[in-house]
């Protein structure tokens with residue numbers, strides 16, 4: 001099985017019965033998933049995207065994590081996604097946007 005170069009997690013905290021819940025969902029994480037998918041496709045990046053439950057840094061939501069680099073980004077919006085993916089294409093992170 002070919003594994004993707006990147007695995008991008010986006011917190012979209014929800015309950016098991018699929019009721020929306022949590023900071024990231026309320027702050028539009030579901031729209032970020034669509035924007036991220038579009039950007040990944042447009043750029044031809046070899047990345048898988050996963051929607052997750054709470055990543056336990058709710059005060060920094062919406063939260064996005066890029067593996068295998070283990071880069072955690074907070075307060076992500078569509079503009080941030082563009083900036084983050086621009087940097088990722090260069091093999092870099094956006095330090096000022098990382099959760100530290």
Ligand code: FES
Nearest residue numbers: 011022024055058
């Ligand atoms: S709801 Fe997203 S980190 Fe907790």
